């Protein structure tokens with residue numbers, strides 16, 4: 272009886288079969304690259320069953336790339352805008368270069384958690400160079416050069432902007448649940464001590480794994496977000512405000528109770544982030560911490576089949 276495929280008789284050895292299988296995978300990969308919408312093709316290709324989240328080592332600042340199982344790409348913040356020589360000297364990434372290295376040609380959406388330069392600055396070259404589907408931004412404007420540049424780029428490139436508020440569900444694909452938990456709108460009656468408290472907080476769930484991205488919120492906003500109670504419990508937590516002393520209200524942390532906390536922070540930064548108090552609190556909770564200043568780029572892969580179905584890859588330093 273004739274067999275087909277990998278076990279076909281005409282293939283003499285296991286080695287030949289292996290080479291043939293490897294070629295098939297390679298051809299599929301090239302086909303996926305050429306035909307997927309990200310590369311100007313027409314066919315949506317499900318390349319991976321995993322959700323991938325890269326916490327990019329941009330030094331002092333946040334830049335998080337989310338690649339969905341269905342092949343969509345989203346960016347949460349872009350780090351600071353620094354000259355390439357400075358980034359190389361410090362061994363940190365520039366977000367637009369990082370995207371290029373991965374071969375990403377288009378971003379389906381960009382979230383700007385708030386307007387501080389360590390989140391917005393590095394997005395400016397990204398918005399200039401890449402096709403961006405939509406920008407999710409917090410309410411209110413900001414009086415900085417970077418903000419003015421941002422507005423001008425959006426007008427020039429015809430980028431759609433959406434003010435994002437608590438309760439909004441972000442349509443990033445049916446396989447994924449993404450919701451903004453903060454800030455409330457309208458803001459009337461709310462006077463925050465710092466614009467950090469206006470950060471968009473995002474809850475993301477893929478299968479049985481939940482992630483919470485807290486921007487730079489400080490204790491004021493953390494107390495507000497606590498209204499969600501047990502729903503905040505997440506396996507993975509982007510630690511607020513680079514682990515600063517102004518955040519990490521312990522009762523809020525107890526609700527989140529992350530297995531893994533990720534601190535996005537520059538080596539020897541002027542703010543002396545993260546604080547000893549913050550580190551001690553996560554230790555009390557039994558959470559493991561990864562830090563971009565020590566681990567470089569932190570890559571998260573989520574399968575989501577059960578609540579333990581995720582893993583990390585760290586840059587070796």
Ligand SMILES: [Zn+2]
Pocket residue numbers: 332333387389390487512513
């Ligand atoms: Zn920040």
